[in-house]
Amino acid sequence: MPDIKDFDNASLTSTHKQWTLIASLGDFLDAGMFAGTGITLAAIATLLHFNTIEEGLPAFITLIACALGALFFGRLGDKFGRKYIYQVDMIIYGVSSILLSLTGVFPSNSFNIIWSMIFYALVGLAVGADVPTSWSLISEFSPKNYRGRLMSVTTVMWYVGVLVELGFAIALVNSGMILFRTIWIMLGLVAFLAWALRRRLTESPRFDILKGRTADINESAKKLNVKSRSDTKEEYSSRKYAELFKKYGPFLLFSWFLYLIWGIPASTYGEFFPYIFDSLHLVSARVTFAFEAIYFASAIVPGVLIFYYLSDKLGRVPLYLISAIMSSISFFMLVYPPFLKNVGVLLLSFLLFGIGQGLGVWPTTRLLSIEHFPTSLRNSGQGFVWFTMRFEAGIFGLFTPLIVGTSGIHVDYIGYIGGIFFLLAFIIVLILYRFHPEYVKTERKSLDETSYDNPIEI
Structure with a gap:
């Protein structure tokens, strides 16, 4: 029977890549929830006559539900397996998205508001269940020399x-509502496709070792072309949830910090980019969407061409530090009032943040938040940090329309927040790199090494 070291030292195969793409459909749908909420906000707000506070409700509800889904299903993923979560979360997402697309069909506004918010919540719940589980699964079947490369696919997706x-x-x-319905129906259909494709995936080999499932381990090894070369056979022991805070508390705190730094600025851009840009009254709605497309497309290029190839060779930290500075500068550009009236300068700011986040901040945050937890707590750790990130972003999102203002006069507040956050991230990661490299130098190490998980001892 193959040992986990055989999976860690395996060559990268087309099956690794295929499975990563299938698992990464969760990230596609997470982005769909974020962007779909922002892009269609004006339509549903007009239809249901939202006031300024109510305009923040869709983002708030999806994020809070996502936080709760991550916390609850994260623990279930460690108890029953990664594939267990896959059996239900995409069905919830698909059904809820399609039902959400029917908002406005009934004549009562109060009826529509209540049910639309319920479906927003269920979509968020499904995302919270899925994405941390997807990342755990990908990291656990990835060879140690290619984990950064495969995890970068989730960012691109x-x-x-x-x-x-x-x-x-x-x-x-x-x-108006034609766009609203089209987007949410599309997301529902992709969720059903993801559910169907994931049926061909095996369970995480690390989770199978934890549960002693010899036949399943052999099946995974066969599909991933993993040969048995190790002399020892490792066994994992289940750890209690309390150990996540007692033994892995410092790593949990570090992951929370990275998620906080990333989550609030990024979720603000993801869900409120059209709202913020429209409030400046500089260009048409179509041009606003085009600018947003340029912003997100700019993040794909460094992810595909740089992080994909260098994160496992050059390391996580150099890419993170460069991208944190770029992201900080991009936000600080928004605090200078004349820049807010210059479309070219704003576009430069968007490009800096797009390239910066794709180059290192976001994919590195993902990696470092999964690499420090043991197999029996990896999903739980992800679930907890996702809970904190999405909860904080949800509270911030509820008040974003008030912070920005209908005339865009307070966009500089967003600039100060994002700029300071990323500057702080640069300083903390640099200090850790110098004095506690075990937190950030994880390239070419197995998950057992980065989590200090001794498979023999409890």
Whole structure:
């Protein structure tokens, strides 16, 4: 029977890549929730006559539900397996998205508001269940020398999800609820496709070792072309949930910090880019969507051409530090009032943040938040940090329309927040790299090494 070291030292195969793409459909749908909520906000707000506070409700509800889904299903993924979560979350997403697309069909506004918010919540719940589980699964079947490369695919798929929706938005601009219904129906159909494709995936080999499932381990090894070369056979012991905070507390705190730094600025851009740019009254809605497409497309290029190839060779930290500075500068550009009236300068700011986040900040945050937890707590750790990130972003999103203002006069507040956050991230990661490299130098190490998980001892 193959040992986990055989999976860690395996060559990269087409099956690794195929499975990563299938698992990464969760990121596509996470982006769909974010961008879809923002792109269609004006349509549903007009239909249901939202006031300023109510305009923040769709983002708030999806993010809070996502936080709760990550916390609850993250633990279930460690108890029953990664594939267990896959059996239900995409069905919930698909059904809820399609039902959400029917908002406005009934004549009562109060009826529509209540049910639309329920479906927003269910979509968020499904995303919270899925994405941390997808990342755990990908990291656990990835060879140690290619984990950064495969995890970078999840980031790219996230941006692709946004771009697909922006394509619909540009084509159907000013169509109101037609755009709203088209986007949410599309997301529902992709969720059903993801559910069908994932049926061909095996369970995480690390989780199978944890549960002693010899036949399943052999099946995974066969599909991934893993040969048995190790002399020892490792066994994992289940760890109690309390150990996540007691033994892995410092790593949990570090992951929370990275998610906080990333989550609030990024979710603000993801869900409120059209709202913020429209509030400046500089260009038409179609041009706004085109600018947003440029912003997200700019994040794909460094992810595909640089992080994909260098994260496992050059390392996580150099790419993270460069991208954190770029992201910080892009936000600080928004605090200078004349820049907010110059479309060219704003576009430069968007490009800096897009390239910066794709180059290192976001994919590195993903990697470092999965690499420090043991197999029996990896999903739980992801679920907890996702809970904190999405909860904080949800609270911030509820008040974003108030912060920005209908005339865009407070966009500089967003600039200060994002700029300071990323500057702080640069400083903290640099300090850790110098004095505690075990937090950030994880390239070419197995998950057992980065999590200090001794498979023999409890």
